[in-house]
Amino acid sequence: DGGITQSPKYLFRKEGQNVTLSCEQNLNHDAMYWYRQDPGQGLRLIYYSQIVNDFQKGDIAEGYSVSREKKESFPLTVTSAQKNPTAFYLCASRRSGTVNTEAFFGQGTRLTVV
C-alpha cells in the first residue's frame, strides 16, 4: 500500500544531542513537508522540499535541518540549537506540478527531551 512512514513513533533525546526523524513515502510525490505540532498552536511548517536536492525554510526552521537526496526520503534533524524541541512532528507529501492536490500525512513522531 502507498503511504508515508515516519519513524520512530516515539523518540527521546538528551539535551545537547542531535536526533534525526525519518520520513519515507512511496507515493511518488515530488513535494514533502515537515510540520511541528504543539498543543493549541496547530501545525507550523518547519521545512519543505518541492524537488530532490532542493528545500526551503518554513516558518520555524531555526534549530532544524533537512536533506532531500532521494525523492522518497526527507529526514529531519533536530539539532541542539533547537531550544524547545519537545513536540509532535508530522511529515507530509503531495504531488506538485499540478493544482488542487491534497497533502498526505504520516502518523507522526513524538519527540521528548529528557
Added chain:
Amino acid sequence: AQSVTQPDIHITVSEGASLELRCNYSYGATPYLFWYVQSPGQGLQLLLKYFSGDTLVQGIKGFEAEFKRSQSSFNLRKPSVHWSDAAEYFCAADNNAGNMLTFGGGTRLMVKP
C-alpha cells in the same frame, strides 16, 4: 500575511446533535481550502477539499463544508454527530503559489453521550 483562523479551540456537542466548526481565511485571492481530522497521537486525514465550483462540498464520514467568499469562511458541518467523531479538526488553505499549506490552530471536538 496569509492566515487561517479557527475561532473555537474546544467544542462539545451531544451525540446526535448537529455540528458546525468555523474556519476563516485571510488571503489575497481565494485559496484552495481543506479540512483535516486528527485522532490523538495520529496523523491527519483529509475530510474534504474545495478548489472551485459548487460552494457546498461533500466529504467523508458524512461531513460537508460550505465556502462563502463574502465571509472568507469555510465552515465544516455534520447533521448528526457520532461519538467516533471526537477528534481534532484542522482547516487549511493553500494559495498554490508556494505549494504550502497553512493550518488553523485546530478545534478539539468532544462528544457527550
